[in-house]
Amino acid sequence: MARPHVIARLKRLWAAYRKRQQAGFTLIELLVAMFIGGIITVSLLALVVQLVDVNQRDSARSETQRDMQAAMNYISQELREAVFVYDGDCLQGTATITATNYTTECPGLLNYIPSGLSTANTAYTPIPVLAFWRADPLPQGLLQACATNATSLDDTTLPAAVQGVPCLSGRSYTLVVYALYEDTSTTDVWQGRARIVRYQLPQFIGTATTGSQTNTGYVDPLSSPNSSFQQWPFQLTTDAGGNAVVANAQTARPADTTLTSNSAVLVDYVDDGLLPVIPVCASNSKITPKSPFNNIRSFYACIRGKTYGAADAEQSVNQEVQLFLAGNVQGRAGFPLRTSLPSGAIESQAFPLQTRVLTRGIINKSPK
Numbered sequence: 001m002a003r004p005h006v007i008a009r010l011k012r013l014w015a016a017y018r019k020r021q022q023a024g025f026t027l028i029e030l031l032v033a034m035f036i037g038g039i040i041t042v043s044l045l046a047l048v049v050q051l052v053d054v055n056q057r058d059s060a061r062s063e064t065q066r067d068m069q070a071a072m073n074y075i076s077q078e079l080r081e082a083v084f085v086y087d088g089d090c091l092q093g094t095a096t097i098t099a100t101n102y103t104t105e106c107p108g109l110l111n112y113i114p115s116g117l118s119t120a121n122t123a124y125t126p127i128p129v130l131a132f133w134r135a136d137p138l139p140q141g142l143l144q145a146c147a148t149n150a151t152s153l154d155d156t157t158l159p160a161a162v163q164g165v166p167c168l169s170g171r172s173y174t175l176v177v178y179a180l181y182e183d184t185s186t187t188d189v190w191q192g193r194a195r196i197v198r199y200q201l202p203q204f205i206g207t208a209t210t211g212s213q214t215n216t217g218y219v220d221p222l223s224s225p226n227s228s229f230q231q232w233p234f235q236l237t238t239d240a241g242g243n244a245v246v247a248n249a250q251t252a253r254p255a256d257t258t259l260t261s262n263s264a265v266l267v268d269y270v271d272d273g274l275l276p277v278i279p280v281c282a283s284n285s286k287i288t289p290k291s292p293f294n295n296i297r298s299f300y301a302c303i304r305g306k307t308y309g310a311a312d313a314e315q316s317v318n319q320e321v322q323l324f325l326a327g328n329v330q331g332r333a334g335f336p337l338r339t340s341l342p343s344g345a346i347e348s349q350a351f352p353l354q355t356r357v358l359t360r361g362i363i364n365k366s367p368k
Contacts, residue, residue, distance in 0.1 A: 053334060060332035064269050064350045068327040071196060071267035075130070075323060076357050078176060082132040083361030084221075084229035085319050088290030089308035091131055099244040102226075102236045106308055109177070112217070112233050112248075116256040117179045117199055123188065126197070127293045130178040130301055130323075132359075133221060133229050135171040136202060141209035143170065164211035165204075172203040173221055175232075180299045182272045189262065191331035192269030196299060199264060201254055217254030230308075271298035271328035271349050284310070285322070298326045319359045326352040 079085065086109065093108020095101060109131055110118040117126050138146070146167035149159045153167055166172055177199045183190055203220065205213050219233035226236035233250040258264055281287045281302035288301050305319040327350035329335045335348050 057329075057334040060329045060334050061350060064327040064329045064332065067267050067269060068325055068350060068353055072323065072325050072353050072355060074266065075178065075325075076355055078134065079132065079321050079323070079357040080360055081134045082176075082319070082321075082359045083134060083173070084306070085130075085132040085303050085321055085359060086230075086288065087286035087303045087307040088288035089286060090230055091128060091288050092290055094308060097231060097234050097246050099236065099246050102231060102234070102244075102246055103228075106230055107232075107234055109232075112250055112253065113175075113177055113201070114199065114254050114256040114259055116259040117177055117197075123183070125182040127180040127182070127289060127296060128177060129180050129196075129289050129299050132176055133173050134176060135169075136174045138165065138167075138170055138172060139204055139206055139208045141207060142167075142204060142211070145209055145211075146170070160212075161210045164214075174203070175201040175218075177201075178266070178299075180270065180272070180296065182296075190265065190268050191337065193328045193330050193337070194270040194272040194298065195268040196266045196270055197259065197264050198266045199259060215254065216252050217250055219249045223249075269327050269329060269331060271326045272296060273298060273328070273349060279324075281322070285320075286310075297324070298328070300324050318361065321357045321359065322354065323357065324352060324354045326350055 086106075090106035091109055093106055093110065095105040095107075097105055097107045110128065113128070113131075117128055120126065137143075142162075142165055145161045146153070146165060149162050149167075152159050153162070179197050179199070180194055181197050182194045183192065201215060201218055203214055203218050204211075205215055207213075217233075219235075221227055221229045221232045224235060224237075233248060234246050235249045236244060236246055239245050279287070279297055279300070282304070285302040285304040286307040288303060289296070301324065302322040303319060304321075305317045307319075328348055329350060330348045331337045
């Protein structure tokens with residue numbers, strides 16, 4: 001039989017145990033638990049934020065690279081149809097054109113294309129990079145006029161509606177210029193460091209129904225035997241005394257109207273970083289653009305064949321264009337836009353793209 005004092009002690013122990021069970025946690029125990037739980041929660045949230053940020057940055061890189069590839073494909077497709085591509089020398093000009101040096105020098109395009117392609121302003125700095133001529137179909141209204149007057153095309157005097165219209169070929173030459181715009185504005189819709197703008201100068205307006213409805217500033221590059229793409233818009237003619245003279249055939253400089261709309265922009269988020277070493281093209285190729293823009297190498301080309309000062313063997317071959325393009329993700333989600341960039345490769349620069357295009361022009365080519 002248990003002793004009374006043993007039974008009393010067991011009862012006291014059981015009562016103390018029941019009391020502790022009902023008392024709950026102490027304040028210190030709660031604080032420790034909350035601290036540990038907070039650390040775990042913060043760690044998990046930080047991991048989630050990091051994963052979201054990494055996914056966002058990867059998406060920005062992928063989207064930028066897709067945009068650059070699409071732009072590269074678009075430009076390459078146009079270059080395949082080019083009949084003449086300007087190298088850096090002829091894009092910016094080599095000398096003042098005279099009757100003596102007409103066939104050997106280039107006047108350049110910068111003063112004969114819209115000023116918005118070559119003149120800096122407070123919002124952006126344009127850098128003409130690539131310019132070429134291609135043959136485009138005539139507007140539908142002119143094709144209809146040619147069909148209507150088909151029986152009169154061999155007359156000595158053509159009907160007014162088709163005078164100056166190349167009805168037989170059904171095509172006319174169009175000047176296409178691609179420029180890199182370094183963007184410093186924070187108020188426009190374009191958020192990248194730079195963008196590529198496409199400009200074209202066709203002979204006729206899109207709604208033309210007669211040959212007189214031409215675009216301001218257009219000059220037919222092959223309007224006479226002495227005309228050429230290289231010397232556009234100048235023409236070699238003779239004066240009343242039979243002396244050779246050179247004249248600018250452009251009545252007025254083209255307007256900037258087609259550059260004011262967003263439709264002129266081909267792609268945004270192009271890189272504008274500087275390279276410490278200027279890339280060099282192969283010995284039989286010429287780079288474009290040239291000085292003073294030759295430290296910008298996110299968008300440039302090496303052009304072979306019929307370039308300024310090229311050897312005779314290069315003058316009769318189809319031109320080959322090696323095109324380079326690099327994007328920059330700054331301005332997209334996860335990549336804030338910086339005020340300036342360091343020289344050389346940067347963390348936000350997309351992987352550079354390059355391709356080679358052989359033009360299909362047959363003008364001044366020697367069949368073999």
